[in-house]
Amino acid sequence: MPTTLSPAQSRDINYQLHSYTNAVTHQKIGPRIIERGEGIYIFDDQGNKYLEAMAGLWSVAVGFGEPRLVEAATRQMQKLPYYHTFTHKSHSPSIELAEKLVEYTQGRMSTAFFTNSGSEANDTVVKLVWYYNNAQQRPNKKKIISRKRGYHGVTVASASMTGLPGNHRDFDLPLPQMKHTSCPHFYREGLPGESEEDFATRMAADLEALILQEGPETVAAFIGEPVMGAGGVIMPPRSYWSKIQAVCRKYDLLIIADEVITGFGRLGTLFGSDAFDIEPDIMVLSKQITSSYQPLAAVLLSPPVASIIASHSGTLGTFGHGYTTSGHPVAAAVAIENLNIIEERNLIENAASTGLIMQKALRELADHPLVGEVRGMGLIAGVELVADKQSRQPFEPLGKVGAAVYEQAHNNGLIIRAIQDTIAFCPPLIITPAQVGDMVERFHKTLDDVQRTHVA
CATH class of the missing domain: 3.90.1150.10 (Aspartate Aminotransferase, domain 1)
Known part of the structure; x- marks a missing residue:
């Protein structure tokens, strides 16, 4: 990096606080x-x-500079640059995108809810899991288990599910409802003489032990990335997910697949769940949904989960959750075109x-x-x-x-x-x-x- 800061670098250090950056070092070297x-x-x-x-x-x-995405955003900006999805309102881009995403899952999911980022999506998931269990008169079934080195975002709730110390230190996190089980990294966590199959069995046993320790009646869900990204690109053993899912089903835990990185082709399959035979109750999508040309994320719900949440909103009189820009028409239009490009090419x-x-x-x-x-x-x-x-x-x-x-x-x-x-x-x-x-x-x-x- 240059020792003398340019005018643009000087403006940056005077006015911006940067994510995942040592602010003191940044003041010296600039961006x-x-x-x-x-x-x-x-x-x-x-x-x-x-x-x-x-x-x-x-x-x-x-890739960068894709003209079709620029054109899709421009067309939508000219037609309807913004509208919300509150109080019985909708618009064509969000409807079309929700339909497209549900169709991709071939019946596994039935309903989409849109947010602006993966962090917001996972924060929403926490609220949905709690809402879902309250609807079933299970007020104590609220704890969510993720994994050490897992990454699920940086809001208060999603950072609590994240299993990286740097996201917890001096933020007073994690929240007490969030628990962390073992990281399935065989290279680092495998025992001498242990096969990958035995390691996967031990990982599932660790999860079961944590559930029993906390009390199955208090544990609501397990969340995991099919392949862990920000924790170090951790590949689970082949049989890991089948063993983990068996434990979740045994104790009635919802399975949440965090597909923020693995969704839309990253692993050579449409979803990471396809690569590892994961059968989630909830899926979280972002990043490649728009190639990040626009902020957008989606939470997809399975039919049973969506039905219970919808019914409970009828009992309460409203579903009291949403964001000003949920399902933003420009972001949705860009997502549709981006997914079309992924398919066509x-x-x-x-x-x-x-x-x-x-x-x-x-x-x-x-x-x-x-x-x-x-x-x-x-x-x-x-x-x-x-x-x-x-x-x-x-x-x-x-x-x-x-x-x-x-x-x-x-x-x-x-x-x-x-x-x-x-x-x-x-x-x-x-x-x-x-x-x-x-x-x-x-x-x-x-x-x-x-x-x-x-x-x-």
């Missing part, structure tokens, strides 16, 4: 200011070009086929001195860096080498994400095999650079 995007690339205000290997924040499916199939190429290319780095584990599926992957490959000993302090790789990657024209010492990849679904090769080559060079300057 990289991104000016435009084109396909899988972004450009800063100095003219530097970067391959955006994180699709922004796990989200720009169709076979981007889910591309995530599957090009994803195999990406996974293979990254795994070829397994012999690199810094690499401990490469994991992932489709077009999402994590490369965990270690100090010692045999013992799997992490670097100390944790995150220092990951931060060095993150910074050096910029010098090689590559945007990645460092989750402590796991380097995450989540490129746009439009990426080609040749671009994957370029991406991995830049990353390999970055690893060599850091090995030479920070580790050797």
Whole structure:
């Protein structure tokens, strides 16, 4: 980063507080200011070009600068730039999008509720779960179990379900109703001599033990990402979800699939639930729903859950929840066009086929001195860096080498994400095999650079 701040950088540090940023450091170094995007690339205000290997924040499916999304937003802005969905009002874009999303689930879900972000959606889910149980005269069945290293957002409720200490420290979180069970990361959490199958069985046993400890009559739901994203791209063992679901059904817990990252093709399937045979009662969608060109998220409810919630609103006289911009017509119109592009251009199939190429290319780095584990599926992957490959000993302090790789990657024209010492990849679904090769080559060079300057 430059030592002298530009006028734009100076304005930024004077007026903005940035997410997931050390504000004191930011005052010294300022931001990289991104000016435009084109396909899988972004450009800063100095003219530097970067391959955006994180699709922004796990989200720009169709790439940057897609004219059809600009046109869809413009058409809707000209026709109906805003209206709400309160008090028996609706509009065509939200109706069409809700119908499209429900049809995607092939009958598993029946009803959509729209919010502006995944965090808001998961916050809404908490309220819906509580409302659902109150409707059934179960006022004590309110606790929600998520997982250590799981990520579900940053509102008070959703951050409480998130299992990352950085989202809890000095925010007085988590709320007492939110509990956390074991993280299904076999590389880090597996016991010596334990098979992945036995590990998955132990994870399910941990969940059951927590439910029994809390009291099954007090536990309402289990929430999980099919593949954990912000916690380090954690791939569960193959049988993990079937075992977890069996425990949930045994104790009458709703199953919530947080598909904010995995929805709409990221794993090479329409939903992450399809990849792992998850049968959720509630699904949460965002990010790739609009390629993040507009803020939008959706909560999808199964027919039994939706029916009970709707009936209870009749008893109470209203469903007392909603946001000013729920189902915003411009966001919904962009989502519809974005999903049409994903379908027409076979981007889910591309995530599957090009994803195999990406996974293979990254795994070829397994012999690199810094690499401990490469994991992932489709077009999402994590490369965990270690100090010692045999013992799997992490670097100390944790995150220092990951931060060095993150910074050096910029010098090689590559945007990645460092989750402590796991380097995450989540490129746009439009990426080609040749671009994957370029991406991995830049990353390999970055690893060599850091090995030479920070580790050797």
